[in-house]
Amino acid sequence: MPLIDSGKLVDDAWVRLGDDDALPAADVPVIVSLARFHKDRASLVGRNGGLGIFLASSQHPKDIADHLADFALVALDFPKFRDGRGFTIARELREHLGYRGIIRAVGHTLPDQYLALVRCGVTQVEIPEGRDPALWAHALAEISTAYQVSVAGPLSMARLARHKKTEHAA
Amino acid sequence: MARVTDAPKVVTANRLQDGAVVWLTAAGDWSIRVADAQVQTDASSAEAALGIARASAARQEVVEPYAVDVVVEATGPRPLKTREWIRAAGPSIDAIPTAA
Amino acid sequence: MSPTAAARQIDPPANGLSSHAGIYHYDQVDRDFLKERVEQFRRQVARRLAGELTEDEFKPLRLMNGLYLQLHAYMLRIAVPYGILTSRQVRQFGRIARQYDKGFGHFTTRQNLQFNWIKLVDVPAILDLLAEVDMHAIQTSGNCIRNVTSDQFAGVASDEVVDPRHYAEVLRQWSTLHPEFSFLPRKFKIAITGSSADRAAICIHDVGLIAKRGADGTVGFEVYVGGGLGRTPFIAKKLRDFLPEDELIAYLEAVLRVYNAYGRRDNIYKARIKILVHELGIDAFRDEVEAEFARMPVAQYRLEPAILDGIRTRFASQPYEALEPISGILARARLEDQAFNRWVRTNVAVHRQPGYAIATITLKPAGGIPGDVSADQMDVIADLADRYSFGEIRVTHEQNLVLAHVRQDDLPALWKALADIGFGEANSGLITDIIACPGLDYCALANARSIPLAQRISERFADLDRQHDIGELKIKISGCINACGHHHVGHIGILGVDKKGVEAYQLTLGGSAAEAGAIGDILGPALSADETLDAIDAVVGVYLDQRQDGERFLDTLARIGHTPFKDKVYAAH
Ligand code: HEM
Ligand code: SF4
Numbered sequence: 001m002p003l004i005d006s007g008k009l010v011d012d013a014w015v016r017l018g019d020d021d022a023l024p025a026a027d028v029p030v031i032v033s034l035a036r037f038h039k040d041r042a043s044l045v046g047r048n049g050g051l052g053i054f055l056a057s058s059q060h061p062k063d064i065a066d067h068l069a070d071f072a073l074v075a076l077d078f079p080k081f082r083d084g085r086g087f088t089i090a091r092e093l094r095e096h097l098g099y100r101g102i103i104r105a106v107g108h109t110l111p112d113q114y115l116a117l118v119r120c121g122v123t124q125v126e127i128p129e130g131r132d133p134a135l136w137a138h139a140l141a142e143i144s145t146a147y148q149v150s151v152a153g154p155l156s157m158a159r160l161a162r163h164k165k166t167e168h169a170a
Numbered sequence: 171m172a173r174v175t176d177a178p179k180v181v182t183a184n185r186l187q188d189g190a191v192v193w194l195t196a197a198g199d200w201s202i203r204v205a206d207a208q209v210q211t212d213a214s215s216a217e218a219a220l221g222i223a224r225a226s227a228a229r230q231e232v233v234e235p236y237a238v239d240v241v242v243e244a245t246g247p248r249p250l251k252t253r254e255w256i257r258a259a260g261p262s263i264d265a266i267p268t269a270a
Numbered sequence: 271m272s273p274t275a276a277a278r279q280i281d282p283p284a285n286g287l288s289s290h291a292g293i294y295h296y297d298q299v300d301r302d303f304l305k306e307r308v309e310q311f312r313r314q315v316a317r318r319l320a321g322e323l324t325e326d327e328f329k330p331l332r333l334m335n336g337l338y339l340q341l342h343a344y345m346l347r348i349a350v351p352y353g354i355l356t357s358r359q360v361r362q363f364g365r366i367a368r369q370y371d372k373g374f375g376h377f378t379t380r381q382n383l384q385f386n387w388i389k390l391v392d393v394p395a396i397l398d399l400l401a402e403v404d405m406h407a408i409q410t411s412g413n414c415i416r417n418v419t420s421d422q423f424a425g426v427a428s429d430e431v432v433d434p435r436h437y438a439e440v441l442r443q444w445s446t447l448h449p450e451f452s453f454l455p456r457k458f459k460i461a462i463t464g465s466s467a468d469r470a471a472i473c474i475h476d477v478g479l480i481a482k483r484g485a486d487g488t489v490g491f492e493v494y495v496g497g498g499l500g501r502t503p504f505i506a507k508k509l510r511d512f513l514p515e516d517e518l519i520a521y522l523e524a525v526l527r528v529y530n531a532y533g534r535r536d537n538i539y540k541a542r543i544k545i546l547v548h549e550l551g552i553d554a555f556r557d558e559v560e561a562e563f564a565r566m567p568v569a570q571y572r573l574e575p576a577i578l579d580g581i582r583t584r585f586a587s588q589p590y591e592a593l594e595p596i597s598g599i600l601a602r603a604r605l606e607d608q609a610f611n612r613w614v615r616t617n618v619a620v621h622r623q624p625g626y627a628i629a630t631i632t633l634k635p636a637g638g639i640p641g642d643v644s645a646d647q648m649d650v651i652a653d654l655a656d657r658y659s660f661g662e663i664r665v666t667h668e669q670n671l672v673l674a675h676v677r678q679d680d681l682p683a684l685w686k687a688l689a690d691i692g693f694g695e696a697n698s699g700l701i702t703d704i705i706a707c708p709g710l711d712y713c714a715l716a717n718a719r720s721i722p723l724a725q726r727i728s729e730r731f732a733d734l735d736r737q738h739d740i741g742e743l744k745i746k747i748s749g750c751i752n753a754c755g756h757h758h759v760g761h762i763g764i765l766g767v768d769k770k771g772v773e774a775y776q777l778t779l780g781g782s783a784a785e786a787g788a789i790g791d792i793l794g795p796a797l798s799a800d801e802t803l804d805a806i807d808a809v810v811g812v813y814l815d816q817r818q819d820g821e822r823f824l825d826t827l828a829r830i831g832h833t834p835f836k837d838k839v840y841a842a843h
Contacts, residue, residue, distance in 0.1 A: 060531070082330060082413070084453025088530045091450055096565050112314065112331055116449035132322075142310045145303035147443045149570050159299055160443055160519075160573075163580025186319070188389035189343040230321045233339060252718075252773055253710060257341050261711035263639065263721050 001126045003104075004114070007137040010124075014052055014073065025049075031075050034063060045070050054106075057085040061092045068099050076122070078107035087120045094121035094151040111135040115143060119150035177239035180207035180247050181219045182257070183232035191257045192232060198222050200232060204258040205246035210237070292425055292662045292674065293356050294439045295584045296404040304401045307408060307447070311335050312394040319391070334414060334452065336407030337393060340712050344388045347410040348400060352420035352438040352462075353381030353665040357652035360663055362403045364648035370396055375648070377633060377641040379705055379756055380459075381419050381665040382410055386712055408446065413454045415445035415526070421463040421470045422666040425588070426628055426674045428620045432464035432481035432489050436581050437518065440573060444519055451526050455533035456541035458526070459498075462491075471667055473497050473505045473787030474759060476543045477525060482512075489515040495525065495555070496547030497787070499753035504544040505787045507552040509559065515578075517563075520571035524563040528555070588660060588675055593625025597678035600627075612738060613685050613696035627678050629659075630698045631671040631688055636732035637725050638692070640706045641669035647691045658684050667756075667783075668744075669705055670698065700737045701745060701810070702728045705756055709749030709766060710773070716749035718766025718773035723747060723799055730803055731810075740810060743823045746781075759783040761823050762809060763790045764802065775802040779809070779835060780827050791832060794840050805839045812838050 003012040017023070017030045023043065024030065030044075031052035037044060044051050052073030053064055064071070074093060076086040086105060093099040104124040105117050114125060114136050127136060147159045181194035182204075192200035193207035201207065210216035216237050223235035238254045240247035249255045256262060296304075311331075318328040332338075336347035348363075363383060367375050370392050371385040378384055388396065400406055410417055418441045425433045441460060445451070451458070463470040464481040472478030478494035490512040497506030513521050525543075532550075534540045547555045604611040619628040631651065633641050643651070651671065655663045658680045659673035666672060676684055688694040697703050704727060707713065709720030724747055731737055746760030750767075757763035763778035774796035781790030797805055812835050817826045827835070 081327070082453055083535060084413075084451075084455075085531060085535075087450045087453065088527050092527075095567065110327060110331075112310075113453070116447075116452060119449035143303065143306045143447065145299055145306070146449070147303075147446045148448055150449055160440065160577055162297075162299060163578075163584075164574065164576040184339055187391050189339055191342055227325075230319060233325050251771060253341070253716070256710055256719075260342060261721075262719060263711050263725070 001106075001129060002131070002133065003124055004127055004133060004136045005124045007140045009133045013049075016054070016075075029072070031073065034059060037067070037070075052102075052104075055089065057083050057089075061089050061097060065097055068093075068097055068101075071099075071101055073102040073104055074099065075104045075106045078105055078109050081108045081110050081113060086122075087116065090117070090121040091151055111139045114139040119146060119152045121151045177250060178242060178247070179210045179216045179219075179237040180204070180240050180249075181210070181216070181223045181235055181237050182207070182254070183223060183227065183235035186230055186233050189233075193258075194219055194223050194235070200226070204249070207240075207247055209240065209242055209247050292354055292435065292588060292660075292664075293586060294351070294435075294442075294581065295586065297584065300404065301401075303446075304404070304406055307406065308394065308397045308401050311397060315390060315394055330412055330453075332390075333412040334409065335393075335397075336410035337388070337390070338411060338714075340386065340708075340714050341710075342712065343386065344390050344393070345712070346385045346388045346393060346396065346407055347378070348383045348385075348405060348407050349410045349417040350381050350383060350405075350665050351442045352418055352424065352435060353422055353667075354424075354435070355663045355665065356403070357655040357661040357663065359403045359405055360648050360652040360655070362399060362405070364645035364652070366396055366399055367645040367648065374642055374644045376639075376708070377643065377665050377669050377671070379667045379669060379707075379754065380410075380417065381422075381667055382417060383665070384708075386708070411457075412452070413456050414452045414458065415448060415454075416457055416459045418442055418445070419459070419461045419470060419475075419667065421465055421468075422664045422672045423469060423619065423628055423674065424464065426621050426623070426626075427465050427467070427469075428622045429467050430465045430622065431483055434462045434464040434479075434481050435585065436578055437464075437479070437481060437491075437515075438462050439581050439585075440518070440578065441522075444522075451530060454526070454530055455535050456538070456543075458529070458543065460522075468783075468785045469666075471756075471759070471783040471787075473785075474499055474503075474756070474783060475506065477522065478506050479518075484512060491515070491518060493521070496544040496552070498542050498544040499756060499758045500542070501539050501751045502545065502548075503753070503758040503789045504548060505789065506544075507547060509552070509556055516573045516575070517568065517571075519573050520566055520568045521559075521563055523571060524559045524566060527562050528558045532558070586660075588623075590623045590626065590675070591677070593623075593677065593679075595624040597625060597681075600678040600681055603682040607682075609696070609734075610682060610685055612734060613694065614681065616696045616700060616738070617698040618681065621675070623675075625678055627676050627681060629673045629676045629681065629684060630666070631673065631693050632695050632698050632703055633670050633693065634697060634703050634728065635692045635695055636702065637729040639721050640704050640724050643671075647693070650687070650691050651693075654684060654687055668703065670703070696734060697737055699742050699744070701731045701740055701743045702737060704728060704745045704747065705760070706747040707749050707755035709747070709755075713749055713754075715752060716766060717768040718749050718775065719799075720747045720749040720755055720764075720766060723764065723775065723802065726799070726803055727806060730807070740814065741822055743810070743813075745806070756783065757781070758789045759787065760790060761827075762806060767796050769796055772798075774798060777802065777805055777809075777839070779832060780824065782824060793832065793836055808838045808841075809835050 014029045019036045027049045029049035050072035054075045106126045196208040239250045317323045338345045371387045376384045420438045460477045461470045461475040462479040474497040480492040493510040494506035495509045529543045617630045659675045664672040704724045706720040706724035710716035744761045746756045747764040748755035748757040757765045759781040765776045776796040777793040778790030782788045
């Protein structure tokens, strides 16, 4: 599926590995389920190509908290775009667990959610085939005001903080 | 909702652009008058009419088409359920508040 | 303008804001944001019309902008932040009503305004008109943090401890397009009050906040969670006794994170936070919230006093005059005119400022549609607000309006002007001050009609002598179990049900949305509309027969129980 990073279409080197698929060459980066990770941890960790973990929306970041250093990428599933758990999971990975790798949204999301995803700490989004990537690029610039704190922006009260200056320009 | 009944049916939807209630006619287009609706008396013609309606929805003309049970009267089909005759006839109340 | 009004032309406040009282004034950031948001929605509409968005994908986007598809047309729900409007905004509603609707609007139990006859293609233009007056329809629907509601007497009530408006404004800004909480399991409603008397129905909200003062005078919040009506009604439970002011945002974030992570998504009827709180138990829920709160980098979320100060300065002042506490003009008018006196008794409340009063405009004329206001009436109300109440108008959750800063001397003239447009009825809190949802006349989810029933009850009890004799009695009607008409908390609640394809109504008695809150008990089998009217007569009859001195309906009901009412209502069956 096409992949968007920072509003642009990028190549996707990562391979989603099924639980029974054979491991590809060591320099191919792979994304595995939590079950596969626990089963094959020894052969997965330390691959040159990098290791990614797939988290279902019902799985919890604390399930991977102890192993975060092993993952260059965390893929968060959005089974449908209305399932907003991934927003909280992404933010938790960044804010509480200090995760600095790639967070990728996979499954069904809308361009209209892209900005919010980014503000919650998501770096990449898989988009459906045949959709115009320009919509995602545009979505990043659509709303320039953020009233709240976010892990992607300045860690303050965000735009609420402007009131501290008490400007009167109405 | 989708209970299968033997009653004759008409197909209805709301128009995408303005939300107006519309009824599928024999010509395969939409009318805002229930009297213009084509009455389907058997399951296969009702299903065919729904197919036409869904194709119309896919062309962004209407939203969420479905079939409605009716009785056929001299003036034309009248929906059986209260909800549907209110859709056909408009609100049962004076839509404009009484200003003194 | 009356001579007195001319004499007290209000000077614009020194900070350059317009003179509407009690209203937060947008700054450039708010305006720029709104412009961008309107453009975003304009493009979403264009994408839908062009087929780039399916209805399934468009629906949550339009709902995030308050746009429903109802039975006959689209309905646009406009946010009235914590229920406070300027006269300019009300005039703009009138303009929209004329230009894009059938000449009227409908005030709702969530202090918002709905237009029932909107075309999708017109919505971007309507949003432009709203943005001109700093208004929008954001978050009036959808599974996000909804428009915050509050006490309609905020800032003027004599029993107020803390003015909740500034905190409500903080919540408005904080919740606007919140990146993390726009796709929650279900909608999320916050209400806030700062008075001991709860006029904001705190107990039936997802989160209810009561602002109060600690022993040292600092502000904090009593936090309630998990209230709600609908299919499974719950009265909210206490989460925190005293949340310090500066932790307000951090704590709410923690509550919402727990909800977003653990709230049920498998069943729409079990998705509200009330079910999560119920299934976990309030103590376990609290533990989760406190654990999340303890992990948060709280400093980043701190609501600093300087932020609140800044927001306070964007509220225009209320330029009260120094007046005698007792108005001779008012006293004389009450003696001379019984009808006026009656209106003062029901529709006027005590103001904290000497010589002023709070006037409720009940949008419930005899036989009228609860909450409906025509464009012409809007214009008149806006003029009256300019003349008598610093240009400010409030919406109540009982679908009424309030002019919150009226000089007692001006009450007789105000009442006459209201009576001229059909809104002079002395029935606030009485049996004809009915809450009714749109029901089957408009709503796609309804089982039965609500409005015509409300109209018939209103006609049946139109006699004001009788209404005043009956006293406080709140009837609330919903057309289905979603409970938009708050029937669970009506003293007499009426729920529309579908009895084998026929509209029928189920009665509940003893609900209340005041302080402690109570869910009413079902009286018996559902009735037809005609039978419902008679049943209400019967219930009122039992109350009048049995009441002892000074007892309100709820008091008598509590003393004698349901049985006498049930026996009377179902005697004929
Ligand atoms: C006409 C279109 C409307 C639709 C489709 C609609 C839909 C709904 C639904 C589905 C619920 C239940 C949500 C849940 O419990 O998860 C609900 C609740 C509610 N609605 Fe509406 N509603 C409409 C109009 C209104 C109006 C006009 C009002 C105000 C007069 C209103 C006020 C409320 C309130 C106060 C609740 C709260 C119940 C609660 O918090 O549990 N709604 N609505
Ligand atoms: S209570 Fe039911 S009928 Fe009434 S507005 Fe809400 S969803 Fe519609």
